[in-house]
Amino acid sequence: MNIAIVGSGYVGLVSGTCFAEMGNKVTCVDIDQKKIQKLEEGIIPIFEPGLEQMVLKNVKNKNLFFTTKLGEAISDAEIVFIAVGTPMGDDGSADLQYVLAVAKSIGETMQKRLIVVDKSTVPIGTADKVKATIQAELDKRESDLEFSVVSNPEFLKEGAAIDDFMKPDRVVIGADSDYAFDLMKQLYSPFFRTHDRFITMDIRSAEMTKYAANTMLATKISFMNEIANICERVGADANMVRIGIGSDKRIGYSFIYPGAGYGGSCFPKDVKALKKIAEENGYKANLIESVENVNDAQKLVIAHKIVKRFGEDLSGMTFGLWGLAFKPGTDDMREAPAIYIVKELEKRGAKVKAYDPKAIEEAKEFYLKDAKNITYCSSKYEVLQGSDALILLTEWKEFRSPDFVEIKQQLKNPIIFDGRNQYNAFNLEEKGFEYFQIGK
Numbered sequence: 001m002n003i004a005i006v007g008s009g010y011v012g013l014v015s016g017t018c019f020a021e022m023g024n025k026v027t028c029v030d031i032d033q034k035k036i037q038k039l040e041e042g043i044i045p046i047f048e049p050g051l052e053q054m055v056l057k058n059v060k061n062k063n064l065f066f067t068t069k070l071g072e073a074i075s076d077a078e079i080v081f082i083a084v085g086t087p088m089g090d091d092g093s094a095d096l097q098y099v100l101a102v103a104k105s106i107g108e109t110m111q112k113r114l115i116v117v118d119k120s121t122v123p124i125g126t127a128d129k130v131k132a133t134i135q136a137e138l139d140k141r142e143s144d145l146e147f148s149v150v151s152n153p154e155f156l157k158e159g160a161a162i163d164d165f166m167k168p169d170r171v172v173i174g175a176d177s178d179y180a181f182d183l184m185k186q187l188y189s190p191f192f193r194t195h196d197r198f199i200t201m202d203i204r205s206a207e208m209t210k211y212a213a214n215t216m217l218a219t220k221i222s223f224m225n226e227i228a229n230i231c232e233r234v235g236a237d238a239n240m241v242r243i244g245i246g247s248d249k250r251i252g253y254s255f256i257y258p259g260a261g262y263g264g265s266c267f268p269k270d271v272k273a274l275k276k277i278a279e280e281n282g283y284k285a286n287l288i289e290s291v292e293n294v295n296d297a298q299k300l301v302i303a304h305k306i307v308k309r310f311g312e313d314l315s316g317m318t319f320g321l322w323g324l325a326f327k328p329g330t331d332d333m334r335e336a337p338a339i340y341i342v343k344e345l346e347k348r349g350a351k352v353k354a355y356d357p358k359a360i361e362e363a364k365e366f367y368l369k370d371a372k373n374i375t376y377c378s379s380k381y382e383v384l385q386g387s388d389a390l391i392l393l394t395e396w397k398e399f400r401s402p403d404f405v406e407i408k409q410q411l412k413n414p415i416i417f418d419g420r421n422q423y424n425a426f427n428l429e430e431k432g433f434e435y436f437q438i439g440k
């Protein structure tokens with residue numbers, strides 16, 4: 001099949017590459033000329049395990065192309081995906097300007113019948129706006145070209161994006177014509193070799209499914225963080241409680257790890273957007289609001305533990321930080337707990353030495369560019385030299401089983417604040433450490 005993907009970020013580039021891997025001819029479009037130029041030179045602008053090899057292979061096989069020209073990309077495409085950002089607007093709702101700008105360009109340039117698939121996470125009713133925007137442009141051109149708008153929300157996780165896309169739990173397709181359902185099924189069938197996992201529905205339900213899925217997962221995390229905070233106060237151990245409740249199949253083990261709060265490009269913005277959607281439709285979403293409030297507070301739980309241990313004024317102190325990315329396996333720092341912790345420590349007069357295997361450039365260039373008291377290190381052990389305590393915020397594999405003798409030798413004080421409960425099993429107190437974790 002001939003496909004165009006508009007927006008070559010995490011979702012667009014991964015989806016486009018995976019469709020190309022299955023033998024489709026895919027053209028990825030972006031308005032960011034630098035990004036397209038890099039891609040054309042074989043430089044992958046994001047870190048995502050396995051992506052670089054797959055992109056290079058499919059470029060070589062002439063299945064994958066890059067351009068800034070949407071009109072050219074859709075000229076012989078049967079399906080065009082919209083995979084641009086839907087960032088949080090000032091009032092918390094999803095900002096649709098990029099999605100609608102793409103819809104307008106599609107209407108201005110399409111030359112033949114098209115299926116327009118929205119893969120961006122968008123408020124319920126957006127497909128109608130996309131349809132109206134395209135139709136308005138066709139009307140201006142006095143064109144009677146046919147098109148359908150489909151909702152196909154994406155459920156991939158950063159750091160595991162290729163695997164999630166190649167072996168999806170399900171593909172949700174919201175459409176209003178058999179032609180659209182059939183074409184989407186043909187496109188995705190190669191991804192279901194054992195049994196098909198299509199879930200077809202109306203467009204609005206598909207749009208809502210995406211928000212409901214992300215908010216459900218965020219709710220599980222905030223719930224567990226709240227349980228952890230109660231555990232600490234009553235002398236229970238959240239690590240044990242997690243195993244105790246997860247063993248119930250109805251609850252399950254996934255997404256109930258207590259930690260330093262959820263970050264990333266999606267949970268924070270999607271929870272907020274769903275709260276706003278409810279509000280705009282006359283419903284106060286109390287539970288969803290609480291999920292957000294618990295998470296906002298959770299991002300500072302480690303800072304509170306530090307203050308409780310060292311006092312309000314941290315001037316003259318240095319903290320070693322392991323992990324900047326919002327989760328392992330990515331260089332993405334959007335809404336990462338590290339941003340909040342670094343700022344809080346800095347506000348209290350402390351200095352920070354930080355190391356992350358992939359996210360240092362992101363931190364320097366964007367998310368911590370205003371931080372004045374941060375030094376970036378080239379290895380995890382360098383962080384420890386001259387630091388008063390170690391803080392773990394991202395559970396990268398290289399942090400999971402470190403040399404505790406080395407840590408103790410290098411740190412000024414043998415103190416560890418573990419924002420991901422990675423060292424619970426290492427009997428750190430017996431090794432002479434003061435050890436602080438979440439929920440114990």
Ligand SMILES: NC(=O)C1=CN([C@@H]2O[C@H](COP(=O)(O)OP(=O)(O)OC[C@H]3O[C@@H](n4cnc5c(N)ncnc54)[C@H](O)[C@@H]3O)[C@@H](O)[C@H]2O)C=CC1
Pocket residue numbers: 006007008009010011012029030031032035083084085086098101102119120121122154155156157158265266
């Ligand atoms: N990042 C993730 O893990 C997931 C994201 N999503 C959703 O997918 C959508 C995209 O997210 P990301 O890929 O993370 O965003 P991103 O910010 O990484 O990429 C978006 C890309 O769209 C480009 N763009 C903006 N306007 C354009 C236009 N008019 N024409 C062509 N390109 C344009 C930007 O330059 C950028 O490269 C969002 O709605 C997000 O909520 C859904 C599932 C997973």
Ligand SMILES: O=C(O)[C@H]1O[C@H](OP(=O)(O)OP(=O)(O)OC[C@H]2O[C@@H](n3ccc(=O)[nH]c3=O)[C@H](O)[C@@H]2O)[C@H](O)[C@@H](O)[C@@H]1O
Pocket residue numbers: 121154155156157158159214217221254255256257258259260261262263264265266267326327
């Ligand atoms: O819409 C999206 O963008 C995506 O959002 C999340 O994916 P992602 O944000 O990449 O990462 P997750 O693995 O879900 O982690 C999100 C945050 O929750 C935190 N988390 C996760 C699980 C857990 O048990 N505890 C916990 O604190 C992580 O540390 C991280 O900060 C969803 O998992 C994807 O299904 C969805 O497609």
